[in-house]
Amino acid sequence: AQSVTQPDIHITVSEGASLELRCNYSYGATPYLFWYVQSPGQGLQLLLKYFSGDTLVQGIKGFEAEFKRSQSSFNLRKPSVHWSDAAEYFCAVGPSNSGYALNFGKGTSLLVTP
Amino acid sequence: DARVTQTPRHKVTEMGQEVTMRCQPILGHNTVFWYRQTMMQGLELLAYFRNRAPLDDSGMPKDRFSAEMPDATLATLKIQPSEPRDSAVYFCASGASWGLDEQFFGPGTRLTVL
Numbered sequence: 001a002q003s004v005t006q007p008d009i010h011i012t013v014s015e016g017a018s019l020e021l022r023c024n025y026s027y028g029a030t031p032y033l034f035w036y037v038q039s040p041g042q043g044l045q046l047l048l049k050y051f052s053g054d055t056l057v058q059g060i061k062g063f064e065a066e067f068k069r070s071q072s073s074f075n076l077r078k079p080s081v082h083w084s085d086a087a088e089y090f091c092a093v094g095p096s097n098s099g100y101a102l103n104f105g106k107g108t109s110l111l112v113t114p
Numbered sequence: 115d116a117r118v119t120q121t122p123r124h125k126v127t128e129m130g131q132e133v134t135m136r137c138q139p140i141l142g143h144n145t146v147f148w149y150r151q152t153m154m155q156g157l158e159l160l161a162y163f164r165n166r167a168p169l170d171d172s173g174m175p176k177d178r179f180s181a182e183m184p185d186a187t188l189a190t191l192k193i194q195p196s197e198p199r200d201s202a203v204y205f206c207a208s209g210a211s212w213g214l215d216e217q218f219f220g221p222g223t224r225l226t227v228l
Binding site for chain 2: 034036041042043044045046049090100101102104105106107
């Protein structure tokens, strides 16, 4: 069955430091992979997606992610974190067993300290 | 600026009452998803529609939940009767084309059942 694991429930980084959020997936075929961000009280917003091709994907707000098939991972990175990046981050994989829907991870909460 | 709208944003009700949540997808999007978010379970897919037809509602408790799309501009999620365990944030999302592309999330309806 498809599943997504985000091993880190909470992560704290200093402003200006680099960031890496981990995502591991279990999927029988080539997955479609997504990272979404959720600010407090808001819905989810797409940061980036991977369907095929170049395994290093660029997204909005300076984020990037790398698809590593051998490690079943799709980690999200940012070279320098800003205070406004504090949010909940979700990794997702699809398609699900039911077709078009996605399976979301439990999320990683990012705290940015001054 | 096209966006998914949801009403109401907040709802407090008593156990046993009927709750109806509404969603207006982005004009032209033909895939609509309903998700529920709780601290314990994270983001769960309840149901989704394509071209107004339900494709999957296996995530929904059938005895009390129902989802419909009366027309292309309106999706509804109804709970009758509501229970305290239904307290959660309910998100609607819409997508274009085949639905595995970006899902655009609404701001959510925060439901509290007393």
